[in-house]
Amino acid sequence: MSKKLPKRSEDFSAWYNELVKTANLAENSAVRGCMVIKPYGFAIWELMKDQLDKMFKETGHQNAYFPIFVPKSLFEAEEKNAEGFAKECAVVTHYRLKTDPENKSKLIVDPEAKLEEELIVRPTSEAIIWNTYRGWVQSYRDLPLLINQWANVVRWEMRTRLFLRTTEFLWQEGHTAHATKQEAVAEAKTMHDVYATFAQEWMAMPVVKGYKSDSERFAGADDTFTIEALMQDGKALQAGTSHFLGQNFAEAFNVKFQTAAGKEELVWGTSWGVSTRLMGALIMTHSDDEGLVLPPKLAPYQVVIIPFLNKKKVEQNEMLLDKSYEIKAELEKFGIRVQIDTDETKRPGFKFAEYELKGYPVRLVVGPRDLENNQVEIARRDTKEKSLQNLDGIGSYLNELLTEMQDAIFSKALNYRDNHITTVTTFEEFKNVLETKGGFIAAHWDGTEETEEEIKNATKATIRCIPLEAKEEEGVCVFSGKPSRRKVLFAKAY
């Protein structure tokens, strides 16, 4: 911990990369664009996954698992979807290696083991799943199908960044099938709500709920709902999307059902997903120049207990350790996740920096002098405030503190986000705000793809979403001056 992180204000991108690596969250692998998620990073992801899984099950979904490969002929069946992903597909063409006849210790691809039909490594699973659903749906009684899968997917990205954009990533993808349009739209909205709730209540990350413009919509969807978050560098991040698929995939894969009245109709669909990208969002929303700041609900350990050990004082150490385990047991009664640091070889200052880097919400130091007064030192990671606390009732005190911190971390992020939604009326202002302040820009837009494209080319800002809350009002487009009915949110985005 002698090496400090770059400062966010000086180089946000270097700060992020360095933090992800030094806090042991993830690292690049020997495979271009693919990451290794390290145990500490994975523990955070597991907490996210467990909570999301619970929310999916509470809303009536079941998990299943579909193949990682998609035969090319299935992949291309829904044309828009295929077109949208074709340029990012890893393709399996052979199924065997053999010894290199010119170098016996090397292997080569066996040219005789060429597949008749190439297999695409799934970039998303609509194709293989809808092809399966055809066999599962005959009658209205088979609907709805409410299925989710946790899986890895591969999209061949040219510029990758740990968690934010990687060639392989982990995600969940929900795929549902319904008898009516109304029901499918309601499902897409329900999952949009689930994502927003999770982002705000668990990740302590405020999000704007909205829907995508035509050009930003998922390839193959009729409507894409999105939650958009704001990072500390003023760039937006799309954190989760829920798609109303209309009957597009049902048509491409011929998924029909018999209605109660005996008619044959095409099924309506949705799909929705969040990925390990949320890890990047979590890090960039809350962390500071000393390291990770984690909302307590997603901290693998919420409290680290550091007894003030001294190699030369064996008896005292024993007493401090006993006390530490006692406190740990007390905290665990409240469901608090606790770690004790029993290392005698490292200095306290070193340890403090290490746990700050890793974002442990609370540090509890058990020192001999404080103990005489039945006290311990508590330090909050988010505000860095320190205080002495009596050991009586320490469990309920910390339990409340963790709840308070979860709220405080959310409020701070919300405050930042709200201060970074700027309404503009002219394109000069638009460009000015974008360059000097960043964040979301609320502006009228004429609703055309051409304007969207021109603004993007001129500023790199895209329409992040049309907020669900955007009120109808007369206005003129910030770029074209043409009439507009509502303001939309622009931003530069990850």
Next chain:
Amino acid sequence: MSKKLPKRSEDFSAWYNELVKTANLAENSAVRGCMVIKPYGFAIWELMKDQLDKMFKETGHQNAYFPIFVPKSLFEAEEKNAEGFAKECAVVTHYRLKTDPENKSKLIVDPEAKLEEELIVRPTSEAIIWNTYRGWVQSYRDLPLLINQWANVVRWEMRTRLFLRTTEFLWQEGHTAHATKQEAVAEAKTMHDVYATFAQEWMAMPVVKGYKSDSERFAGADDTFTIEALMQDGKALQAGTSHFLGQNFAEAFNVKFQTAAGKEELVWGTSWGVSTRLMGALIMTHSDDEGLVLPPKLAPYQVVIIPFLNKKKVEQNEMLLDKSYEIKAELEKFGIRVQIDTDETKRPGFKFAEYELKGYPVRLVVGPRDLENNQVEIARRDTKEKSLQNLDGIGSYLNELLTEMQDAIFSKALNYRDNHITTVTTFEEFKNVLETKGGFIAAHWDGTEETEEEIKNATKATIRCIPLEAKEEEGVCVFSGKPSRRKVLFAKAY
């Protein structure tokens, strides 16, 4: 449910395939050899996964995630391992598709997007993980590394069967690194024990613990520990393996550490895994001609409550449903997983057969006449015994019954297994037992690969394991007549 399953005694293989499909566990997909795990099957797998994950964490392991792709040059570094898997590798050679110039609605592999180095879809992850470990281990302080990952792997199999042998399957793979040989061997044995405990206490499936002969050992391991189970058709099934890797991967990937004394040494390794194959083992160990039999600990729902609904009796239905929900709440207090069947359209007989097929351990029927006596009808899936039970104390009664059933199901399987370990002294007897009775054959073996191979060619039986419990004793090989020090277990195997 008009269609009956084939009988196990007539065609075990057809019975298995049909059961897997009709009980909604899994089905074949459009991708050769890859399966779709359906929600009910996946729910069982989730219960297995949750318990195993808990046991891994209790033994000090953490989860992480490593890339699905292995660059060919890394893959071939540990030669024996590479050789062992080369013939089963799916290979990614390209990273982009493009529109077919001759047919605009089709896609073709873009020949310009050929990878410089091919990527192997992991058949197992030793190579990519040990290549990563090189960066994680410098000093003895960095050891041990105790890491597990839950992942999908791909092995190109020519003959596939749902769950038992599929091109893609789900598994966990533990990969650990240690400072000493002793510690690594102890780790491999610990995980061997964890697997045996899980198999017996959760799957209710007796296993023989042993180690593999040289020819059956994992490619790249110095020792492979295995748990071997016996299916109802008398064939053995390898249910989990734990490998002591020696320093083979450390050497291939140059993973060294500095000892406390300042010397540089190679790291010692283990790896261990179980897969969705366990689903096949679970099914074939306990199920019967009416369908699945599940040990209660692995049943997604342990009790189904069926109120005796009658379309014409609205008021009575309401009363029966109220009572059903009341019972459900009572059972849930004991942590029992309960489902209520509220369908008014299907006949009870149809429902009973359906829940038998799906292996719900207990069926609880709420009928108007029994209710007058404050009773319900209970049917056990394993023995098919029915009884009337008073509703007072129904929760604790069923809680105990489920424990009793878990034990009974294990005992039954253990009894079958123990009756199917036959000791033979001549090769005639060996062949005779194998053909007429099946099961494990305990016989002396001279310890040579040649004899093992000849027995396999003559009978299709292989050495399943050298049991840890096999006592040292003088004897002569059942095939060659040469001296032998212990009996080993032969069987035909999945």
